[in-house]
Amino acid sequence: MAGTVWTTPEQKDFLETYYSGFLLAQLQAKVSQYWDPIYLEWFKRWPEEDVVFKNTPASDPRTDEETKVLKAAVQKRRQQIRTWFNYRSQRSGRSAVNSMTKVIQKTLTNKAKGTRVHTPAEIFSTIAYKEEVKERVQDAIKSGELVTKQEKLSAIRKLTREAYKAAPPEVQALCEEKVREEHKAKVAFNVQNEKSAPTNKQYATALQECTAPIAQFLQVIKDMTGWEWTVMGAGPDPHLGGQLNAMSYHTGVNGDGHNWKQATPKFVEKHLNPYLEFVGTLFPEHVRKSRAIDVVAPLANSLSPTTSLANGLPPTISSPSGEGSGSLEGASSTVTPASHGTALHAPLTLSDTVTD
Template sequence: MGRRGAKTKFSQEQLVYLEDFFSKFQDAQRRNKLSKFWQKAESGYFEKWPEEDELGIVIPPPDDGSAEPQPQMSDEDAALLGKATDARKKQIRSWFNNRGQKVKREQAAVDGSKQGSLVIGLFKNLKKKTRWLQEIEIYQKRNRATIEKAVKAALALGRRNIDSSSSDSSSDSSDSESSSSDSSDSQSSDSDTAGNSPHEAGRFKKTTKAKVKLDRQARSKGMSVRRRVVAELFEKESEEEKVNVCQVYEAQEAAPKNEEFDKPTEERTPEEIQSAIDELSGIIGEFHAAIYRMTGWLGVTVLGGPMPEQGGSISQKTYSSGQSPAGLSLPQSLPDWERVLQGTGQWLKRVNMANGNGEGREVRRARAITKKPSSNNIPVVPEAPAPTPVPAKEKGKLPKATKPKKISKKTATVVADASAADLADIYGAAAADFAPSLPDPIDHIDTAATAMPPQDNIDQNWTETYNTTGEWGKAH
């Protein structure tokens, strides 16, 4: 006697039903919403082919309220029907999963002959290792300019408050400072004879520790201000932007599918293109390392094209492996490497001009990552007050000179002791406002190729960008 329950094979009619649902299964799998699909597919199946009919079990009708006793299903039949239903559901799900794996194997066999399929495999592996960004991090990437402006204003407001509060206390202590100036002369004469004393060395050590502590305090304060400003901006952001951020976040949760990598460039979004560009450093690093291990060869890879994060403008990156005994890579050792980049930039421009018919500009514009301005953006900090107008010059009189505002010692010490790199690292675009003498932010690459950092390992890569206008750009 054979085992009663779900059959091991589907009938031809049932297979047609499952095939009709397969495209919906693939779509639900891409969107990571299989739970709703299973519910719909299984309920439709059991509506057409009830499992109790296969088992020969009669389900009693619902109670109609009559006095006549209704037949009841036995406990044995109820248990048998439950097991058979569960087994059938597993069969249905196994069919869809096996069918999906078969389709993937068929696609892989075809994709294996496609040009670039091996490198696409590297993109897939790196994509799986990428850490998911939190919603607040996604918001920062999408609104960098707005955030930097708000952080800069918040830091400036904080400095003005410090200056105003310290100016009062400094005026009270001016008398004591003047009285102590007489004694400082005698102390300075004594210091000449005690310059190399153990006491002097100990004081220098304490000063160094105080400077390090001050740098840490400035860094901590800058990061605290940035976190607060970003949180307040995100809270007051428009619902449309919050929905967009949420969509980007949820798109990370689904594991990367083959379809994401099989799309041609024309069908990829600017965000997808930028994400792939960000992975290039790891891809080229694997490429150079494998070549060196297999052949011992070293070299340079120069790539370029429209950069979505830079409004679709033509940019390029250089990846180098190997270094000379002096610690220089190939681009660093060539005095005229900048001319190579200029020529490459001009070539990239011509390639992306689409024969001069204007299509190239439209392509670059379509690949740009843009953000629609929101009317609900409310400034977190007040704007800086307008400058005081210069008084009109009267006849025979000169305008009255205003007394310069006294800078507090605390603020001056922060600017003097904190290094330029630390301030730029803390405040980013706000560093120039905090200390006007500082150079550009640290993510701005030096204008000389020889200023690039030397490599520590033979298969390590460094990157640079150079736009087609002859200026160095930001490294990403």
């Protein structure tokens, strides 16, 4: 079942301009605050009244029934816009978050099992649970209809199936497409048991998509252990020609709302730079160059000698823009190989924080 395209090319371009901001809002748990500006601009450009009453002069007064029809159409359009963003994020980073979270939880509790492909209704739940199901479940709990955990789970499944069946055809099509993607991914995963080294493009994609799973991972182990955690990572970045790139993520905020990085003066110089120096000793220059996207493999006798960043790093790395105020933060800084000078920049930055 092919998905129904409800946007014009111009409308799709408009939504695309907001997509990167939407992903950041997801990581910050601020999606609910993100919709109003989109709705405002959308209906300014494409008034729903022009769609619903396109054959009726705008000067005509609307009856009560027409007003109800218009209100319902506006709500439907808002739902379509939300679904457009939510589904696309499911296809990229958010799907990675969900699958990795399950892997993490199963691994930490030693209960790893085979991967199960979700049903269309389950996919729908990840996209629209808050808007379509959550309030009905909460009402049933408050009224005393649902008491035990099993009753609540059964009600959630039942209401989710009902909401999915009542969803517009284009939404159902998106969910079915996601199920097909999961089937393909499962087959590919099983075939890939003889693990070959990832390509540079696969490394690059993984680096782009790993931020949300890392955030989810830290939240999971924080909840399971009761500790606060910091994770740092660094290595050749294919999008930067193989130059070293570093990221750090932190849970826990103090009374001022700052995480460890934000509460530590010169955090990058004190902590990230020394880590980069060490990582620089693990990746010789020719290895870094070989990780670049579309790299042409050099002849064996033209490889550069192994070099360490210990003597090539400058005293500081520029701090990412923006500090944010939540409990999880990811920052990225980049350093060029020692033999190519010591210029630094921060082209890949998750500068704000993620709230619980």
